[in-house]
Amino acid sequence: MSDYKVLFLDIDGTIIMPDDTIEDTTINAIRQVQEKGIEVFLATGRPLHEIRELAKELNVHSLIGYNGAFAIYQGKDLFQEPMNKESVKQFIDIAKKNQHELVLYTKDQNIFSDIETDGVKEFIEKFHLHKNDSYSPSNDYEVLGMTLINLKTKDTALYKHEDQIHLSQVNLEGMLHCYDVIRDQVNKGIGVQYVLKHLGLKKENAIAFGDGMNDKEMLLSVGEGFAMGNGHPDLFQYAKHRTTSVTESGIYNGLKALGIIE
Template identity: 35%
Template sequence: MTYKIVFFDIDGTLVNEEKQIPADTVKAIAELKETGVEPVIATGRAPYFIKSLAEEAGISSFVSLNGGYVVYKGEPLYSRIIPKSSLEALVKLAAEHKHSLVFEGEHAFFADTEDHPFITESVMSLKVDMPGYNPDFWRTDDIYQVFLHCESKDEHLYESLLNELKLIRWHPQAMDVLPAGGSKAQGIEALLDKLGLTKEEAVAFGDGLNDKEMLEAVGFGVAMGNSHPDLLPYADYVTTDVNEGGIRNGLIKAGLLKG
């Protein structure tokens, strides 16, 4: 199979724990582009969290917000928002349990609590700006994703919402909240359809729990050597660690770069 497009997760895949792109990864992507294969970012991050990283990697297209907002070469292509009724139910339940929320829109994100330690710890781990404070942001703007701040022992408190919403843990104190059935795969499928490509012509690299559907939505799914153990069964190949040439080695295995 000749692959024509490659999707890259960011955290733990394109960037390491210090949120830096290894020099070898930047070079590998540049070499990939020279072959005519399209590199695309596929991340849980919002667009305003990835601009500088995308520029450094030389990538102009992205699937962001876990498939909720897709841009191809600067042009918006696909969007998926959380229904207001589902947000209202989430806000009510989180307030009952005193759990803080961060609402992610297309251009900005806002918290419903000021100076909450869980928000500070989780958002700072991404090395991005902190959210503003606007507890009513979800009422006035389209929301693509929410950060729900609670520990794993409290996840069961939200079981009543699982018919409407999907929860994916990405930090000890935080989970992504998406519409039920939401995933990176939705955005990837929309982009492949736009480009007239089949899933068999696509490759994807990931490392986290939100990458399961993505690895299944392509012809060749690559898990990083530093991946969450639960992701590995979904991968066609497990490459090396992000800091040990994981991207280059995976592209070589896919036949897209020479060893």
């Protein structure tokens, strides 16, 4: 009997290929894992309201969204950690001052600083976002996550006003000017650790696959951490294993190497 009880999978660049499709081998791998009684979590920077269709397609009922700020286990809410409102306001002010755009993710919506710019329209199209609205200063938003849009590399320094927050470049072609805002105490790794504790599992019982720097903490929080072959170059040092790319059956090959699937 396998000691592996839970599998955490990033979505973009890990499950979903650059052409927005999913390889048959990936679907097959997830199905085989589920048949072995291993609980599968989708663990993403995306808001949960934008991944429910994918979860349904993959028959997955456990989710970690907003880079670790919200978790659901078998359809029931486990925890949620909104961002500090003063921090959110500071990010909005810096973005406005420097002609950057940003999106605030709430439990139900994606709130854009300016929904009409080309950069935002491209972002919405790339990630197939549906529940979009424009930011209104009069609204009191409960923000679970945030992505900055239209930044040059040097611009990231403008946002380093807080010690407990760092920026993670979105690891997708055409979206490298976008950065997820990651909290040191709220990230995919912290989310994974919470889930393992809730389920009474050890680190050694868990597997994870990811491709972006927002997956770093998650890969360090499991016994078997896999970086995708197409992963960010800086990610590999944090992974126990390096598998093939998302277009070359990365998840399937990694799980097969562990002897979990055929």
